[in-house]
Structure formats: C-alpha cells, structure tokens
Amino acid sequence: MERRTIGAAALAVGAVGLGCMPMSWAYSASRQRGTESLRAVHRALDLGSTLLDTADMYGPFTNELLLGRVLKERRSDAFVSTKVGLLVGEQHIVANGRPGYVRRACDASLRRLQTDVIDLYQLHRADPEVPVEETWGAMAELVRAGKVRALGLCAVGARGRRRSGARLHDGTIRQLERVQQVFPVSAVQAELSVWSPEALESLLPWCAERGVGFLAAMPLGNGFLTGTLTPGQGFEPEDVRARHPRFTAEMMAANQPIVAGLRRTAARHGENVTPAQVALAWVLAQGRHVIPVPGTKQEHWVTENADAAGLRLTADDLAELGHLPTAQGSWD
Secondary structure (H helix, E strand, O other): OOEEEEOOOOEEEEOOOEEOHHHOOOOOHHHOOHHHHHHHHHHHHHOOOOEEEOOOOOOOOHHHHHHHHHHHHHHHHOEEEEEEOEEEOOOOEEEOOOHHHHHHHHHHHHHHHOOOOEEEEEEOOOOOOOOHHHHHHHHHHHHHOOOEEEEEEEOOOOOOOOOOOOOOOHHHHHHHHHHHOOOOOOEEEEEOEOOEOHHHOOHHHHHHHHOOEEEEEOOOHHHHHHOOOOOOOOOOOOOHHHHOHHHOHHHHHHOHHHHHHHHHHHHHOOOOOOHHHHHHHHHHOOOOOEEEEOEOOOHHHHHHHHHHHHOOOOHHHHHHHHOOOOOOOOOO
C-alpha cells in the first residue's frame, strides 16, 4: 500500500487509516461487538492500514482498551493515534486542557493501549479556560519525555463559527498559528469528504504549505456516501445520526444525487467498485499529505476501504465529482 507522511515528524502510515470510534461510541450500540471489532483491527493491519485513530473519550476509555488488546500483540505493525482534552459526563462533554490533567491522561492512555509510546497525540478540543499554548506545552513535554512521538490538533467545531465574512476553519488556523510557536504541529484532523469539502478552502492549503499531515475525518459522510443507507430507515437513539439534520428522511432523500454521482464514477471503474471507494479515492486525490480515516467496526468494510487506495480517479472523474450538488441540510 502507498505510504503517506504525517508532518514534521516524518512518520509514514498507510494510505487509508482506520477510525475506531464506531467500535464503542456514537454509532449503533446494538451492533458493537468486541470480537468483531478486534477482527476488523487485525484485518486493517494485515492490509497495511496501519493508522489506528482513537480517543480516550470514546466509550469513554473502552475504545483504547479494545485497541490495547491488539497492540499487545502487534504494536510494531501499527501507527497509534489517540486524543486528549475532552471529558465525558452524564449528559455533557467538557474540555479539560490543564497541563496536569494532560500528563495524567497520557499515562492512562498508555496503560489502556498497552504501549510505551503514542505515535500521534492529538488535542481533541482546546479548553476555553486554559490558554491553548499551556495545553500544547504540556503535550510537548510528553514528546520530550519519550511518551509521544508527534502532536496533532483536531479542528474547531463548525457550530457558531459561520459569522459574516469568516471561513469555516478560521478558528482552527488561528489555534494552529498559536501552537506552532510552542512546538511543531505534525497533523491536523478535520472533516473532509465530497459532501463536506470546506477544508479545501483554507485548512488543507495551510497544511500543505507547512508539510503538516491532514487526517480526513468522516470521509464517508457518517456512512451516507457508502450508498448503503435508506432515507427514513431510522437510527438507534444513541446513534449521533438520529439527531443530525442531514440524516432526516427529507434531507437523506434530497442528497441522493450525491450518491448517484459516486455510483456513476464507480461504474466506469468496474462492477466491483463501490461508491464508498470512489469517495475515499477522491479524498486521497486531494494531496499526498492527506490520509482518510473512515470509521468502521466490521472486517468487510475495512477490506473495502483499504482497496480504495488502489483506485485512481481520472481528471474527468475529479471534475465530475467536483460539480456534484452541494449537500443540503445543516451540518451543525
């Protein structure tokens, strides 16, 4: 599989990563099975999809514990990415960027992951009560202590950011400029897909100009771009899509032309090529520093996603995909 590099640390990973969140958090709780998820992680590593992306808040904690069972046996095969900065309460999630907490959280993640070093440690969200430079400084100390190899930043959420004249990722870029003065950013994680291409406007160019890796979150549009979801099918109460504006029956029906466009492109490349693979190939085509991180918990989808790295879209394909209808429905 093609290798791609994460930023200043020059850490090479496979072309398609594995987002582990759905294995224990946010999606279809009734279908979360530990044994099946373990098989999916092993399959990803077998196929060269070495980037395993998790966070301490997923579960909380159970996602890292699950990965630890694999890493105990196959640490040398994996590129481990986890996150810090968010705490899960009864009915809410809060940020915690205090340096002391960051140090304790890292040690706890190392224990759960059954490893002595984290390849990429990402700040999930900045704490509004703590200067981001202080949080980032504590994370940099972890690199110097040999507990972490590289640091990354997750994009600021879109909610409330669309003020007049502002671009979606202006807030993230401001944070990046600040933390870069403390310690190099090796990777940025933000949403990027054919129905959410906003990162192309400013955030992706910012990363490219500075040699910073870009982890494309939700490259399959929370499953919509796979073409396997039916408008009005409904979601389990704990599933984030159950209360998401783009996943109402009306909006899922309205956005079907996007899936139809992916299907047309897939058909030109062979009967076994899927819309999901086209969606991932589009993300890969945005730059050699871009690594899509589709989330899944099933071995079958891991295999399909990894195979997308071998799909080469033509200039005509990319032009057609670039002119797909704009997604309808708020993403907030």
